[in-house]
Amino acid sequence: MASVNKVILVGNLGKDPEVRHLEGGVAVARFPIATSETFKDKNGEKQERTEWHNIVVWRGLADVAEKYLKKGQSVYIEGKIRTSNYQDKEGIQRYSTEIVADNMTMLGGRSDAGNGNQNQYSGGTSAGNNRTETPAPAFEGEPDDLPF
Amino acid sequence: MASVNKVILVGNLGKDPEVRHLEGGVAVARFPIATSETFKDKNGEKQERTEWHNIVVWRGLADVAEKYLKKGQSVYIEGKIRTSNYQDKEGIQRYSTEIVADNMTMLGGRSDAGNGNQNQYSGGTSAGNNRTETPAPAFEGEPDDLPF
Amino acid sequence: MASVNKVILVGNLGKDPEVRHLEGGVAVARFPIATSETFKDKNGEKQERTEWHNIVVWRGLADVAEKYLKKGQSVYIEGKIRTSNYQDKEGIQRYSTEIVADNMTMLGGRSDAGNGNQNQYSGGTSAGNNRTETPAPAFEGEPDDLPF
Amino acid sequence: MASVNKVILVGNLGKDPEVRHLEGGVAVARFPIATSETFKDKNGEKQERTEWHNIVVWRGLADVAEKYLKKGQSVYIEGKIRTSNYQDKEGIQRYSTEIVADNMTMLGGRSDAGNGNQNQYSGGTSAGNNRTETPAPAFEGEPDDLPF
């Protein structure tokens, strides 16, 4: 089938990451980031539109998000689009679109509350090798078990 | 600002494009494309997950989509994520995420029903609109004059 | 740090891959791919420019390249830019720019001499295999069931 | 031909942009940006490798570069790879690889010497011309003639 599902975002966190630790110790972090664009409307007036993206990161990246990412900060995100459907409390079928990130780079923030870190993290594991881009350990877990 | 909202997809059309012409003659085409990935579940069995993306293209790209894209074909898409909310017929608040494409390249298809075209198109053109991405008309200027 | 070096290419192989096996058994494959663009020159005539990219893939991806990629085929490449300098035989300092790929998807080819494979492979290591990103088999599934 | 040539970089300017104005008033700016990656060598020691990219921007983007970009600043760049060949003063055939950018976003800098601007610019638009994509001289040459 030959397919590619790739998202690249640079935006600001709307909130601090929320982190959960699943059974087995696997960490998941979630946070929203905003991207904005400006355009001129038909009256020639400048308008801004903000788009909110729900980011999900797993494992090592979730740890990094928990430690280093804060509301307001700017971040580079690379990942893929994932839409899930679920029933809400009223039993209504709903769709939720998220970006599952596998690469993340802090770009600094508004005031940078005590954080000068600007480092890149890649999803995955590995020790004792000199790869930069990295592997990606086993995906276990029923999609339906996942918290989205 | 400093933000980036970029999506790159390679996938297959799930349906022929649906094209509408707005007042003023502006064309909009919509079509779904599928991307797939396979992974091993916890029993080590191969699983496949297909993701559906709703693509929207405007103006010239909509014309191209109408003329050349067919269900089953493979296409490269570059664009941005856009989530809209609206009320459905029951008055329930819903969200819809689309990819607004500004660049599109046909990659061939399943059987390629009569279509050998494999060309790239870039969004663009036209006046009186609020596009950010831009046109790409004639090239002028002598390459040999260029400073490199 | 905070840096990103990302290349995305879709193009055709100019030659079959050349594969080498280093001491230790690590495989490296190299092959050129062409991307083209057309533009109108100042006389309004259509011109084409082809760009050649030197692709390098390591380990598992090199094996895949060796087995499945052939001159003329179309391929999706994701990687990074890497420029090396070296002295040529005359002792002249030279620069060579390559794309070190960490993700690769076959998109089919000109005539596809005996090859129907269209699968995605991700860089990363090893055996026992712990991939997340993966291949992508046949497209089936009823678009009409989809929520759009 | 169905091809894509896309580069995405986030890096720091190694120098202030150099701007030239061609006959006809077209502006071109050039500047190098650095991307870095760290990895562990075989002794487990942290190593850093820096890659230098020569960025070229035209017209409106060149004006933006001239006004706002300074040595040390961080910038997001989107563009394409372009390799040119030329003879140096000794008549030696040489190759030069550049990134022709069509999208640029300032991400701030080390100390941000008087610059709080963080805005995104897209190639194109405006009066006189509206090209985004840039020049592309003739391609000639057999793949087999190429230096790889």
Added chain:
DNA sequence: TTTT
């Protein structure tokens, strides 16, 4: 809910 961010940022400019």
Added chain:
DNA sequence: TTTT
């Protein structure tokens, strides 16, 4: 030649 940048940055951490």
